[in-house]
Amino acid sequence: xxxxxxxxxxxxxxxxxxxxxxxxxxxxxxxxxxxxxxxxxxxxxxxxxxxxxxxxxxxxxxxxxxxxxxxxxxxxxxxxxxxxxxxxxxxxxxxxxxxxxxxxxxxxxxxxxxxxxxxxxxxxxxxxxxxxxxxxxxxxxxxxxxxxxxxxxxxxxxxxxxxxxxxxxxxxxxxxxxxxxxxxxxxxxxxxxxxxxxxxxxxxxxxxxxxxxxxxxxxxxxxxxxxxxxxxxxxxxxxxxxxxxxxxxxxxxxxxxxxxxxxxxxxxxxxxxxxxxxxxxxxxxxxxxxxxxxxxxxxxxxxxxxxxxxxxxxxxxxxxxxxxxxxxxxxxxxxxxxxxxxxxxxxxxxxxxxxxxxxxxxxxxxxxxxxxxxxxxxxxxxxxxxxxxxxxxxxxxxxxxxxxxxxxxxxxxxxxxxxxxxxxxxxxxxxxxxxxxxxxxxxxxxxxxxxxxxxxxxxxxxxxxxxxxxxxxxxxxxxxxxxxxxxxxxxxxxxxxxxxxxxxxxxxxxxxxxxxxx
Amino acid sequence: xxxxxxxxxxxxxxxxxxxxxxxxxxxxxxxxxxxxxxxxxxxxxxxxxxxxxxxxxxxxxxxxxxxxxxxxxxxxxxxxxxxxxxxxxxxxxxxxxxxxxxxxxxxxxxxxxxxxxxxxxxxxxxxxxxxxxxxxxxxxxxxxxxxxxxxxxxxxxxxxxxxxxxxxxxxxxxxxxxxxxxxxxxxxxxxxxxxxxxxxxxxxxxxxxxxxxxxxxxxxxxxxxxxxxxxxxxxxxxxxxxxxxxxxxxxxxxxxxxxxxxxxxxxxxxxxxxxxxxxxxxxxxxxxxxxxxxxxxxxxxxxxxxxxxxxxxxxxxxxxxxxxx
Numbered sequence: 001x002x003x004x005x006x007x008x009x010x011x012x013x014x015x016x017x018x019x020x021x022x023x024x025x026x027x028x029x030x031x032x033x034x035x036x037x038x039x040x041x042x043x044x045x046x047x048x049x050x051x052x053x054x055x056x057x058x059x060x061x062x063x064x065x066x067x068x069x070x071x072x073x074x075x076x077x078x079x080x081x082x083x084x085x086x087x088x089x090x091x092x093x094x095x096x097x098x099x100x101x102x103x104x105x106x107x108x109x110x111x112x113x114x115x116x117x118x119x120x121x122x123x124x125x126x127x128x129x130x131x132x133x134x135x136x137x138x139x140x141x142x143x144x145x146x147x148x149x150x151x152x153x154x155x156x157x158x159x160x161x162x163x164x165x166x167x168x169x170x171x172x173x174x175x176x177x178x179x180x181x182x183x184x185x186x187x188x189x190x191x192x193x194x195x196x197x198x199x200x201x202x203x204x205x206x207x208x209x210x211x212x213x214x215x216x217x218x219x220x221x222x223x224x225x226x227x228x229x230x231x232x233x234x235x236x237x238x239x240x241x242x243x244x245x246x247x248x249x250x251x252x253x254x255x256x257x258x259x260x261x262x263x264x265x266x267x268x269x270x271x272x273x274x275x276x277x278x279x280x281x282x283x284x285x286x287x288x289x290x291x292x293x294x295x296x297x298x299x300x301x302x303x304x305x306x307x308x309x310x311x312x313x314x315x316x317x318x319x320x321x322x323x324x325x326x327x328x329x330x331x332x333x334x335x336x337x338x339x340x341x342x343x344x345x346x347x348x349x350x351x352x353x354x355x356x357x358x359x360x361x362x363x364x365x366x367x368x369x370x371x372x373x374x375x376x377x378x379x380x381x382x383x384x385x386x387x388x389x390x391x392x393x394x395x396x397x398x399x400x401x402x403x404x405x406x407x408x409x410x411x412x413x414x415x416x417x418x419x420x421x422x423x424x425x426x427x428x429x430x431x432x433x434x435x436x437x438x439x440x441x442x443x444x445x446x447x448x449x450x451x452x453x454x455x456x457x458x459x460x461x462x463x464x465x466x467x468x469x470x471x472x473x474x475x476x477x478x479x480x481x482x483x484x485x486x487x488x489x490x491x492x493x494x495x496x497x498x499x500x501x502x503x504x505x506x507x508x509x510x511x512x513x514x515x516x517x518x
Numbered sequence: 519x520x521x522x523x524x525x526x527x528x529x530x531x532x533x534x535x536x537x538x539x540x541x542x543x544x545x546x547x548x549x550x551x552x553x554x555x556x557x558x559x560x561x562x563x564x565x566x567x568x569x570x571x572x573x574x575x576x577x578x579x580x581x582x583x584x585x586x587x588x589x590x591x592x593x594x595x596x597x598x599x600x601x602x603x604x605x606x607x608x609x610x611x612x613x614x615x616x617x618x619x620x621x622x623x624x625x626x627x628x629x630x631x632x633x634x635x636x637x638x639x640x641x642x643x644x645x646x647x648x649x650x651x652x653x654x655x656x657x658x659x660x661x662x663x664x665x666x667x668x669x670x671x672x673x674x675x676x677x678x679x680x681x682x683x684x685x686x687x688x689x690x691x692x693x694x695x696x697x698x699x700x701x702x703x704x705x706x707x708x709x710x711x712x713x714x715x716x717x718x719x720x721x722x723x724x725x726x727x728x729x730x731x732x733x734x735x736x737x738x739x740x741x742x743x744x745x746x747x748x749x750x751x752x753x754x755x756x757x758x759x760x761x762x763x764x765x766x767x768x769x770x771x772x773x774x775x776x777x778x779x780x781x782x783x784x785x786x787x788x789x790x791x792x793x794x795x796x797x798x799x800x801x802x803x804x805x806x807x808x809x810x811x812x813x814x815x816x817x818x819x820x821x822x823x824x825x826x827x828x829x830x831x832x833x834x835x836x837x838x839x840x841x842x843x
Contacts, residue, residue, distance in 0.1 A: 005610040006645050016646075038641075038679030047814030053801065054809060057675050060576020060702060083758075104582070112607045140594075145563065148599045151616060152607035177590050181583045185787045192796025193786035194583070195576040195702050199796045201816060206770070206797035208763050307640075323680075325640050409757040488609050 003484050015457065015496055017469070019487055021478045026487070029466070029473035031457050033334040043447040048074055048416050048439050049202055051447065055435065058451065059497055060195045061104075064097035064187065065428035067200045069435040069449070074202035076422030077439050080413035084269060085406055086204025088397045089190050091265060092217065093197055094426075095390040096187025099224050100180040101429040102348075102383045103232055105495045106376060107176035113489045114244060115166050116155040122163040130167050137170070153485040160243045169239075172231055179227045186220040189213050204409035214398050221394070225387045228380075236380040240373050241366060251369030253490035255472030256343050257284040259350035260455070262294060262434065264427040265389060269396070275389050276382070276427050279354035280339060286364045291354045296425065296434070299450065302336040302461040305329055313338065313462060316436050316448045336458040336467060337450050345468045346431025346455045347494060348378040357381055371472070372493035379495070416442040428452050430497050453497045469494065563595075564716065565626040567617065567656055568602040571642050571649040572676045572683045573632025576702035577667040578604045584705035585788050592709060596716065600626070603644075614645045621656055627715065628660035629708075633669040633676040633683030641681040650689060657690035662715055666708060668701035668808050671728070675701075678810035687728065694721050697728035700779060701803035704786065707733050727806060729778070738774035738800050740838060741782040748775075748830075749837040757797055768823070771816045772799030775826045775835055779804040 006016035020028040039058065043051060052070040056063040068090060075082060082090075118141070123134045140146045160166060184194050190207060191197030199206040240248055263278025279291030300313040307330045308323055324330070338344070349370060352360040359381045360374070368374050400406055420439040427433065431452030438445045458467035466474075469491055476486045570578070582589050593599045599606070600620040601613065608616060620626055630653060635641035639648035657663060665686040668674030676683025687695050698707040711730060714722045722730040739745065747753070747766035754765040766772070777800050786792040793800055802812040802822075814820045818827070829835050 038676065038681045042675065042679045042810075047817065047820075049816040050809075050813050053815050054675065057574050057576065057701070060574035060579045063574075063576065108582075108605075117607075143562075145598050147616070148593065148602060148606040148608075150607060151612045153609065153612070174590060177582070178585060178588060181585050181589070184583050185585075185790045188787040188790045190796070191791075192798055193790075193792050195574075195579045198793045198798035198801070201798070204757070206757050207795075208757065208760060208797070325638065407758045411756050411758060484610075 001481060003478070003481050003487070005484060005487055015491070017473075017487060017491055019473055019476075019478070019484065021481060021484075024477060024479045026473045026476045026478055029470040030331055031334075031459060031467055031469040031491075032332040033457060040447045040449075043444045045443050048077065048437065048442075048444050049414075051435075051437060051444065052200055052202070053196075053198070055447075055449065056196045058449065061497055062097065062101060062428050062430060063194065063196045064094050064191070064200075065426050065433055066435070066449075066451075067197055068094055069424040069426040069428075069433050070437075071200050071202055072424030072426060073422040073435040073437045074424070076424070077420035077437055078202050078413045078415075078417055078422075079420070080203040080410040082204045082410060083407035085209075085397065085400050086408040086410075087266060087271065088393050088400065089205045089207070089209065089408060090200055091393050092390060092397070093187050093191045093200060094265070095386050095393070096183055096191070098386045098429050099228065099383060100183035100187070101495075102379045103176050103183065103227070104180040105429075106232065106236065106379065107173045108180075109495070110376065110492050111169060111173055112149070112152065113485065113492060114158070114160055114239060115169050116159045116161040117149055117152075117166065117170060119161045119163050119166040120170055123167045125164060125167075130171060133167060133171055133174070153488070154480075154483045156479075156483065156485055158244060158247045158486075158489075160239065162243070165238070165243070169235065172235060175227075175231070179224065182220060183224050186217055186224065189217050189220075201409075203411065203414050204407075206409070208406075208408055209397065209401060211398070211401070214394055214401070218391075218394050221387065221390055228383050228387050233380045233384060236376055240363065240368065240377050244373050245367075247489075248363075248371070248373035249367040249369060251371040252476055252486060253372035253375070253472045253493055254370055254475075255345055255468045256466075257370065258282050258339075258342050258344045259284065259353050260294065260339055260344040260346050260432050261351045261354040262296075262425040262427055262432040264425070265386070267389065267392070275385060276351045277355050280344070281350075281353060282340075282342060284353065284370060286370070289353060289356050291356075296423065298340040299434070300338050300341070301450065301454075302338060304336070304462040305459040306332050306335045308335070313341075316434065316450055317438075330459075332457075332459040334454055334457050334459060334467075335450075336461040337455050338461055341463075343458065343461070343465055343468055343471065344432075344455055345472075345494075346452045347375065348382050348429075348431075349375045350431060351427060352378040352381055357385075372490050375493040375495075418442060430495050431455060451497075453494075456494050457496060469496075563598040565600050565620055565623070566597045566629060567600055567620055567626050567660075568605075568629040568631065569644075569649075569652055569656060570603060571630070571632035571634050571644075571653070571670075572681065573667070573669060575604055575631075577631045577670075578602070580702040581705050581708055583787060584709060587709060589705075592712070596712065597627070617656075621659055624659035625661045626659075627712070628656050628663045630663065630665045630670040630686040631667055631703075633673050633685060634689055635676070635681040636684045636688065637680060637682040653686060653689045657686070657693075660690075660693070662696070662721060663690055663693060664696045664698060664708070664711060665728075666698050666703035668699055668803050671695075671697040671699040672806040672808070675809050694724065695728050696721055696724065696730060698733070699729055699804045699806075700781070701808065704733070704781075704784065706784060725778070729804075733780050733784075734778045734804060736778065736780065738777045738779055738782055738794075739835070741780070742774055742794060743782065744794065745838065748835075754797070763797070767794060767797065767799035768826070769818045770797075770799050771801070771814065771818055771820075771823065773802035773805075773812050773822065773826075774800040775829075776822065777802045777804050 265275035436448040642649040753769040
């Protein structure tokens with residue numbers, strides 16, 4: 001029988017998941033992005049310097065990384081060399097983005113899939129705060145108004161219902177609400193405001209920092225570090241290696257076992273040593289991980305099952321975007337990106353596997369298989385890496401900004417070139433992100449982005465091979481068709497962000513846009 | 519109200535109420551008792567449906583960034599949030615069933631985020647239905663409609679694309695729409711508008727294009743701390759130069775003279791910073807026609823910036839004097 005989950009909630013954007021269930025197990029799956037806005041067409045003919053501001057609006061959750069990838073693409077096209085000060089400020093803005101985004105995803109978007117919130121009523125402990133919390137939830141139940149915590153899919157055998165664990169998780173859910181807001185305010189010290197920073201521009205950065213801002217950022221980072229180290233990571237580990245271990249060792253939500261990371265976050269002044277290394281893994285063997293080098297020329301996009309005119313798979317530079325809402329075999333606004341013809345998973349799990357991160361490897365040794373639970377663990381692990389790196393960037397910034405002639409911007413390369421092209425690659429919280437721009441007569445001639453959720457949420461390609469969401473659902477247990485909780489657990493473990501996955505549509509003219517590599 | 523659960527003391531919440539009361543022109547005591555009365559009435563919180571169309575979730579994220587009052591206070595204490603795709607526990611048919619039951623009941627506050635594609639319904643489908651139809655249906659039985667962000671008010675960025683994104687006013691014609699138009703919406707604007715409605719049962723006074731005058735009554739330019747540099751034509755040219763750091767951002771594309779919003783006084787993210795203070799200028803996100811009408815953004819080479827300068831040269835943007843301010 002077919003089960004349709006539409007809308008999938010607690011994600012960014014509009015997603016429909018259809019699964020075919022046989023004998024209580026998912027046999028087949030289809031992932032559909034159901035909304036499009038048309039950013040590329042909008043940008044054609046505009047001043048290229050608008051692009052980071054506009055593409056930030058691809059996504060109100062991960063705005064910072066789009067602004068960043070767009071600025072990197074323009075830097076290349078304009079021939080701009082961003083001074084170290086500008087690079088550090090950009091990294092700090094993105095660090096704040098990672099910290100808030102990962103914490104929000106775990107507590108506010110995912111936790112409700114794993115805990116039976118109503119179990120707090122059975123809490124018998126004496127902690128004052130926790131009892132106040134218990135009274136509160138019981139009060140909501142008595143008032144018969146528990147929105148938006150209910151209705152929900154019924155808790156199943158994987159749900160955590162131990163009252164002590166649940167009540168502390170719910171307490172952390174509430175605490176995390178203010179922590180994620182504070183993490184974002186930390187980014188705002190340099191970013192200007194959020195969502196949608198305003199200070200990352202071609203050539204660097206717009207705000208000359210002062211010493212007190214550095215001190216304030218550090219103080220706010222201390223509070224974040226404490227929460228990440230003492231609450232977030234312990235919670236993920238307690239759940240992943242405790243009640244959720246059966247789900248983790250069963251590897252529910254595995255997928256194709258191919259992983260891609262473009263790499264990002266400069267650790268050294270030269271910008272060579274990356275916090276997240278780049279690499280591609282085909283057919284993962286967890287005991288012997290082999291990550292090969294990434295060649296972005298091997299990226300292609302198939303439109304066979306997407307609402308665009310049928311065409312052969314193309315590199316983003318050669319992509320044609322002729323829109324066709326009536327094609328029978330199409331079922332999504334999302335294209336199907338492939339690396340060397342293969343579907344890839346991108347995101348925290350891909351990054352930590354490519355990096356052979358020792359903490360993740362430790363979990364793998366305990367029997368945790370790459371899948372839904374491992375994704376949450378990888379996300380928590382890399383949050384700590386970003387927090388630690390942010391301290392280094394603050395130290396470097398302080399040392400740089402106190403030198404005479406400190407610079408944040410390459411002012412000599414702020415005017416758009418007559419012609420130019422550039423690509424910006426960055427690791428977004430959700431995975432590998434690429435922006436491509438081509439400039440003619442000082443205006444944008446074409447703009448393309450292949451974003452993380454396009455990789456993960458893609459439909460089938462021209463060979464009929466499923467996308468990563470689709471493949472990762474195969475084998476997921478769905479004993480009760482009215483309660484497909486494992487389907488949403490698997491999908492949410494990727495942290496879907498659909499607004500940015502479906503911004504691609506054709507230009508007004510409906511003519512074929514050629515984007516040639518020169 | 520027991521605020522312990524929400525990590526906010528009653529005192530802090532009342533402090534916030536006092537500020538809002540001042541905005542509403544009520545005495546603090548009146549205000550507090552009114553809010554409490556409203557909340558106590560039948561022990562129920564006003565039902566709210568939050569729908570999102572062609573959006574980026576930025577307005578939801580913006581609301582979730584509110585620390586004072588905390589977002590938890592708003593979504594659990596002040597309102598009964600029946601439907602919000604990004605927040606609610608339910609998915610699929612459970613989510614849709616809650617939506618349908620609330621709409622049937624009527625009398626809720628409808629909040630719209632994101633635009634409605636006017637070119638073709640298929641550009642935005644939710645639960646298998648066109649978003650346009652959902653706005654039409656939810657709008658019909660709403661007690662009040664709040665459009666949040668540039669997209670839901672005047673079309674925003676999707677307004678300039680082939681999908682022809684339009685604001686809620688293009689669909690809902692039979693009642694006033696409260697437009698909170700910045701990109702993204704300011705969380706204070708949502709909190710204050712809801713509190714105003716809860717307290718008075720009325721829509722706050724609006725300007726000609728549906729924006730509450732308490733937030734959109736003044737030009738960004740008239741409250742800008744860089745204003746004297748504009749008057750003296752000292753324009754920032756190099757972001758690296760400490761001497762120019764506080765100069766006017768006109769040449770970097772600032773559209774403050776064309777934009778009505780309270781950003782320079784309210785600032786953003788608990789007063790931490792805002793666009794003009796970070797050296798990037800105002801991009802006019804509160805105005806109809808944003809983004810296309812404000813482009814190019816980071817330079818004064820466009821038509822709009824040239825007109826601003828022409829007005830200045832003609833003496834139409836004179837330095838503020840006491841009687842004018």
